[in-house]
Amino acid sequence: MNKALRKAVIAGNWKMNKTPNEAKALIEEMKPLVKDASCDVALCVPFIDIPAAIEAAKGSNIKIGAENVHFKSSGAYTGEVSAEMLKEAGVEYVVIGHSERRTYFGETDQTVNLRSLAALNAGLKAIICVGETLEQRELGYTETLLKYQTKMALTNVTKEQLKNVIIAYEPVWAIGTGVTATADQADEGNGYVRAAIAEAYGEDVAQSVTIQYGGSMNAGNADELVAKENVDGGLIGGASLKAPDFAKIVAAASK
Ligand code: 13P
Numbered sequence: 692m693n694k695a696l697r698k699a700v701i702a703g704n705w706k707m708n709k710t711p712n713e714a715k716a717l718i719e720e721m722k723p724l725v726k727d728a729s730c731d732v733a734l735c736v737p738f739i740d741i742p743a744a745i746e747a748a749k750g751s752n753i754k755i756g757a758e759n760v761h762f763k764s765s766g767a768y769t770g771e772v773s774a775e776m777l778k779e780a781g782v783e784y785v786v787i788g789h790s791e792r793r794t795y796f797g798e799t800d801q802t803v804n805l806r807s808l809a810a811l812n813a814g815l816k817a818i819i820c821v822g823e824t825l826e827q828r829e830l831g832y833t834e835t836l837l838k839y840q841t842k843m844a845l846t847n848v849t850k851e852q853l854k855n856v857i858i859a860y861e862p863v864w865a866i867g868t869g870v871t872a873t874a875d876q877a878d879e880g881n882g883y884v885r886a887a888i889a890e891a892y893g894e895d896v897a898q899s900v901t902i903q904y905g906g907s908m909n910a911g912n913a914d915e916l917v918a919k920e921n922v923d924g925g926l927i928g929g930a931s932l933k934a935p936d937f938a939k940i941v942a943a944a945s946k
Contacts, residue, residue: 692917692924692944696898699702699730699864699917699944701933702818703917704758704786704905709736717934718747721847727739728752729945730924733784733930736773745781756784756818762805773812784816786926788844790863799800800843805886807844810883812850818857818926819844820905821884825864838887857901858884859926865906867928874915875921877904881921911938917944 692699709717714736725732735756736744744755760885761771777785787810788803803819810817821840823833848856860880865872870879881902889897904916907924916922924944930936 693920697901697923699732700901701755701929701941702733702735703937704735705944708932709740710877711740714740715743715747718744720934722751724934725941728941732743732941735784735786741780748856754783754874757782758786760785760806760810762809774809774815776817778813784818785810786818789820790861790866792824800840804843811855816855817860820859820861822863834883837883841884841887842891850896859885859903859905869907871907871912874919878919878921885921908937913940913943
């Protein structure tokens with residue numbers, strides 16, 4: 692992290708876990724454990740949990756996020772949720788382009804871009820995910836792919852809007868596998884993302900963007916990861932479902 696240049700953000704991504712009642716209980720447990728954080732703290736939760744999560748987080752430093760957003764404001768899109776709906780509900784962050792959405796739900800670089808624009812235009816903070824598969828890494832495409840995904844996601848995003856953008860570098864081979872990227876690999880991946888932003892917006896702007904690492908980040912490895920220059924926090928899956936573990940990660944990013 693380089694806290695002089697940019698804000699560290701630790702965000703949980705609960706994926707398809709926790710009912711509304713369970714969400715309330717977990718947030719109540721987390722609140723006292725993360726209250727002294729000097730980094731930003733967010734929990735991105737299933738749509739159905741959002742009202743309960745916002746109610747539970749009230750008066751605390753925990754912000755609530757969604758895990759996806761549609762790119763149209765309204766219309767015949769059964770099952771989808773718009774950025775305006777999220778905003779009105781009190782949501783502040785939204786995860787976009789997670790590899791699980793790219794793999795299982797047909798998300799493409801184009802739809803990631805459209806969703807990002809919709810979120811930013813509604814005043815939400817977009818956590819945009821990029822990352823290579825193991826095969827792509829072994830073929831030597833990591834840098835090319837990360838730069839391409841980053842630039843595609845940010846097409847038509849203005850310099851001003853970039854202030855509400857967080858990029859999460861999540862190597863697909865590290866997600867939910869227990870295999871964490873080494874701190875050097877995380878720093879290198881995040882560095883490629885920063886370089887892509889510099890190519891598109893200039894070096895000064897790139898230095899101000901928060902770039903998280905995600906993929907089996909946990910209470911045991913968070914210190915080493917966030918110590919790296921380019922790792923400005925994390926997007927946490929499994930470990931964000933356990934209050935003490937999540938709190939340890941928040942503490943690591945608060946040092
Ligand atoms: P895990 O922390 O469970 O590996 O998940 C990472 C992730 O996908 C966060 O978005």
